[in-house]
Amino acid sequence: MPLNRRRFIAALSPAVLAQSNLDTAINDGRVIDPASGLDAIRSVGIANGVVTTLSAKPLRAKRIIDARNQVVCPGFIDLHSHGQSDENYRYKARDGVTTALELEIGVSPVKQWVEARRGKALIHYGASAGHVPARMAATNDTSDWLPAGPAATRAATDPEQIRTLELIREGLREGGAGIGMGIAYTPFASRAEILDVFKVAAQAKVPVFVHMRGAGRKDPGVVDALQEVITDAAVTGAAVHVVHLNSSSGQAFELGLSIVRGAKARGVDISYEAYPYIAGMTRLESAIFNPGFREHLDMDYKDIMLVETGERLNEETFKKYRKEGATVITFSMRDQDIDQAMAAPDVIVASDGWIDKGKGHPRAAGSYARVLALYVRERKVLSLMDAIRKMSYLPAARLEKFVPEMRRRGRISAGAFADIVVFDPARVRDKATYQNPAQYSEGITHVLVNGTAVVENEKLVEGVFPGQPVLSKVTV
Template identity: 40%
Template sequence: MAAHTNSGSSKNAGSGVTYDVVIRGGRVIDPESGLDGVRNVGIVGDQILAVSEADLIGLREIDARGLVVAPGFIDLHSHGQGVGECRLQSLDGVTTALELEAGVAPVSVAYTRAAMEGRPINYGYSASWASLRMHVIGGAPLSGGASGPLDGLGSDAWRAPASPAQSAALMHMLERELVDGALGIGILLGYAPATDPAEYVDVAKLAAAAGVPTFTHARPLIEQDPGVVIDGAEELTRVAGQTGAHMHYCHINSTSTRHLDRVQALVEAVRAEGATMTSEAYPYGSGMSSIGSDYFHPDRLHVLGATGTPQDVIYAPTGETVASVARLLELRATDPSGLAFIKLFDEEKFADRIARICALPHTAIASDAVPFVIEGGHTYDPMQWPPPDFVRTHPRSAGTYGRTLRVAVRETGALSLPEAIAKCTVQPARVLEETAHMMRRKGRIQSGCDADVVVFDAERVTDSATYQHSVRPSTGFAHVIVNGVSVVSEGRLEEHALPGRPVRAWR
């Protein structure tokens, strides 16, 4: 529950108070209390202090008549942690974007860098199992950058079995990261599928002892790779029950592909037995990763690809559809860390899958946003807005939340508007609120909660980004407020606003 669970809806809530900001006359939806009605919202500093039917007086007023007022969206899975990427997400209603699946190392460096540079939205990181494994086993440097583990995915060295001494060093470094405020442990297990299952159990036990979640990119399923050490979904759910750790299943949609029903049944079964198990999904029919990773090996395209051929792959730096095995091998050799799309299914042919993914029970919406890709030879200033044409990304980096509201709510009715908002706000907040208590004040529109607020037009909100034009911002988000400061006003980015704050675990 939030620190203050009173909805603040009393008719005299505003008496004698002048607020810094008043959001007037909008349809306020608070997913925790169940409030869904026309209210005025009063903000002082970085807090919501009133949610009231009474008239409120503000130094600045936002006319929200005919619009929805909701908690700012919380993205548990965002690799795009630069200023430009965060700006793009703010225009999609995001007020907190966290790098939890891959994580970073050292987290102290990442937090310091973000604080010095400034961010338009709130930020935070898990400890990166992959980065530390790359360091301990492969000798890779630790930069604290969000792209660190992603850049190393094409290397083979870090996937080797760990010696007892290396395992001990890895666990010690993970423990140190948790002491330094990491929000949990990010585990890219699917990129090192030959890892000893005992190592995964040890990492989960460490997380359980520290009281933090793990965020796992699971190994392949047995249907996808009959030779896998252990079925990815069976392993993740079994470890949840075995260790008592909070296990979070990252992008359950893309790792499960055509076997989602079986995987979801496993998750629901272990939850029913009392395990702490959460998950997330994104509303797109393609994934994205480093082209040098195992998923893009010609012999493994069948694991995720719609057809299992190179034509499922689009190389992001040039936008080309890979025409042949020879071209795929060339790209893997010359640019192993280069980002590429892989088509999971035809979004137009199977449009109903998008709505079904959004409506999965106990599953938050999370973008899996990726860092900007710069076409060869160009230089990009991260403070430049809007991003120039030579900047590319996955469209989910720009439009996950607009697309969810359009497809799952307005077009298909798979979710009600309050249900969809809950999946974007209080549900992800609850994943972290035992680890980072400040999350108890996020994902809610209540007196005493953080002034992270989104105001949008439910009848026209939509994603705009495509695979060809991937940095087009969503539309329909009129205002986005972070810690009481407007970062989007009248649908336009406030370019000088950098009010984002760290989300950090302190033990």
């Protein structure tokens, strides 16, 4: 006998009927939620931008996403994303990123930066209160983004140091998500100046996100660089997050990791991140390339590539372009170090990327799909659950003590904000290359930001701006 409508409704449980006011249902996907350990076929119900239901049966809603044979997981949270423009947010969204934060260099002032993006962002955005830009302002260094003037070339006077700290405190009060520091870019910042910044972090109870003073296995390198920030964290009580431990360790990742692990075991609040590439990117005129860099970074001129043209450098062209200023990609790491970094149980994946008018490093567009494709599916150096943990839950957990809303991101459970990625685990892959970085990842089928679709069937949704600022709540 055919089922008539009356009988059909009678057959539905009251719970299912109540769910028909859902805005969106993502049905029958393999839901992976590292926070709870859930890895099962579930349907996710969303109303008013929030996950309200996880059901073993398909749900009814105004809009249905069929997620059969696909993975449904929390949106990825990038702690280290220099690209903070519409162009960059589009690449991030197509790579599964729902929150992109500039925590390494940071900004100053914070408020102005946040307001410039409010209501116009595809994904969530935010920045730390930056020591580098604060020091640039205090020393009148007018370089573009990274210092090449007084902030990079000399010690700060006492009044300049006081002003730098004032600007950092101001940035925190305006919602700066922690304190950013790039000591390698301000090599004349004294040990005491850096320690003072950690003191502010301790007062505000926020971490310092730090690109350390040195890199590489030779002294002065990764060992004493880690010793500086670990000591500062230990003596002040501030938390510390070491950015790109992979590139800072150079060809000594295991050594760098062993120091971080040791500090953690002795009670220092320390975390670290890595990106899934063997090459880095930075500015050629910055202090990174001060004399002696080849020895310290296990890198020669030929390992440096001009982003604009793809040209590899030699001693002569290095000098020329360093004078002019240029963005460069540096091939300085080994595959085995990156495999080890991705496999480390507590590593946070972060991109450290930016793209500018189609030019940049592929990590800006492909980091997250690359982890899923290359490191999970092909090389099998980590499980899908672990990869998702390192890309969503761990970064949220790092922020939640001082950005309370982060307790509701990086998770798929009732009450969490609906920042969600749906991807095809068999097909997902990065397409961005060193030669052509401006290529969207493949296989990321749907992306929701606070319940609003920003990617549908692998296409960007135009004219939606659900991205919210990620702001700290601290007193300092």
